[in-house]
Amino acid sequence: MLYRIALAAVALTAAAACNGEDSAAVQPVAAAPTPTPSPSPSPSGTPVAGTPFARAVVADFDAPWAMTFLPDRRMLVTEKKGELLLVSADGSARRTIATIDVDSAGQGGLMDVVLAPDFATSKRVYFSYSAAGQGGKGVVLARGVLSGDAGAERLSMIEALYRATPLVNGDGHYSGRIAFSPDGQYLFFTNGDRQKFTPAQDKGGSLGKVLRLTPDGKPAANNPLAAQGFLPEVWSNGHRNLLGLAFDAQGHLWQQEMGPKGGDELNLVLPGRDYGWPNVSNGSNYDGSDIPDHAPGDGFEAPKVWWNPVISPGGLMVYSGELFPQYKGDAFIGGLSSQSLVRVDLNGINATKGDQWSMGARIREVEQGPDGAIYVLEDGGDSQGRLLRLTPAS
Template identity: 40%
Template sequence: MPLSRRRFLTTGLTTGLAAPLVFKARPAHAALALTPMIRGLDTPFALAFLPDGALLISERNSGVLHVATDGRKTALSGVPEAVTNGQGGYMDLVVARDFAQSRTVWMTYSKRLAGGGTGTALGAGRLSPDGTEFSEFRLLFEMAESGSGSRHFGSRVVEAGDGTLFLCIGDRGEDARAQDLGSHHGKILRLTRDGQPAPGNPFLNRAGALPEIWSYGHRNPQGMAMAPDGQLWAVEHGAKGGDEVNRIEKGVNYGWPVISYGVHYSGRKIGEGTAREGMAQPEHFWDPSMAPSGMMIYSGKLWPEWRGQVFIGSLKFDYISRLSGANLTEAAQIKSGETRRVRDVREAPDGSIWFLSEGRDTAYRMLPG
């Protein structure tokens, strides 16, 4: 059964709030009722819904929580060791579509690699029936080369309709590698459920290219979502300006660091400018940067007028961006005191919209007001 506000209030997780907050999106298109559901989180990164109405939440510095329908929080055992340094740690979570049979959950995390540095890794575990542990956890994929710093892990994963997995990885602060097909830095990968290069990948038979690569030229994708028509979308951080929403296509070069709509933090020009033949243009970009994280394409279940619209959290300016139209534009900013450093945005099975506020260490649910 779905999580209810009443149940969470009685557990003490939302102490002092007897009713949802009601506010309007900016610009005002609809009243929204916003309810804090789970408090006291430790740097939350991702949330995932389980078929029985419970939740999984990754806490970047700590691990993974199971939150039962009565609000009880349990730290999962059996999760892998992550390097919780800088922007790394425990990151994305995805519940497999066949969870009822397989009980599979995929997760991404930053891992110590053989060379001594850290890199993005993808693993899979079986969630125990009582939600207390990952059993049979398996490492499926890790970057071929480590990064020297503690930033730009990317680290979102999406299950496609054919069962393959898309995994995004940032450039790890080494921007030139985003153009190198012999490196996982700054790439979106397409993998089988076993973590192998998926059949049909564009560089399977190209000498010197890594066969997992689906697209390249990315800086630091921190949101990724699949539209109902099977189209993959991603949102990535620019430098100073130039945050991008991209329609992800097979084998396409998205330009970083050769082209960008931003500049380096020093003010120095990036690459050659904003366009180059053979490099894709973004569907939308922000300047100044809003620091995007988390991405969801809405079904229209509770808000029919929002069907197919894109929702993206802002870490810098503390709002949720709602984008729409054939020429993707920002239709509204959902903003309140609770939308502080929005790290993830997800649609629940009942059509409500949930988000994680890293600034509030809280998971919120949004319903029509």
């Protein structure tokens, strides 16, 4: 297995492209005085050839990374450069409610954003970002409070809760996805391998792992790998670059991650399991050298679905709405290099490939709206950065 370690410095291809510490790293700012207008969506949208969707452009952003909906249907949107935006429900206006001091080189930047389970009373917002510190860079989990009168809100009381360890050099594979357990008691947080390969198997660090934390960012009690010498926050290990994390209606935790040259994965995340990276993968190294495939009895947890050629998976969402009844319970994945929206049939603890629809742009994020529509964020950069609302084509 050691022959692969030397390949850690090999540059990523488009199959692995994706958007990325001290107490002064986060600075809240007051709301901008003048809203920035955005294009309003067409009520019915425009049919998208080869798909079951009609598409309406809601807004346009500068390299967006993630989004979430507030109870009043307004949206929080993160931009790679460090801007957290509060966007009106129709996308026609936005304000910057916080500017985060991120390290945005390479795949770094302001990343995920989710509401606390008790947001209605606490007004807490959780987010992740990449930051530089002594010895290198890493992903940070943070939270703040949405405060202020309507129309003048800002994110205040910002605090860093958890920092990946160790900090390492490089600008890739931060991951940084956040998901709360259905009971609201636990926060799951992904830490990528930072393109360093072996940290995914290292018991002394958080890289290449799914973590289970308390809402305050502390290790949750009784995590399954602590007795084996792992950090007490580790839930599963052997991951590469985990860019999607979501629970289904049955309480199963799903995550998708980018493989190397091939072998993108959708995994059912189980406590204490080793998902094999870098020892096994259904892809190959970037120089074409082989990595052993997942095989029965190899001691590693195999993906439920994998792709070769790659889709370059971005955000992950499990659909629960009524607007697309035929897709209820299915997983939706944004495709980056594949410029696609990917659907996977979930059936209990099993999954099978569904559709892969061409979207004509890199898709970074997928979310379900309060209206049951599917919202996707394009990646920006070489692509566009639009927020699209997908409804059934008539």
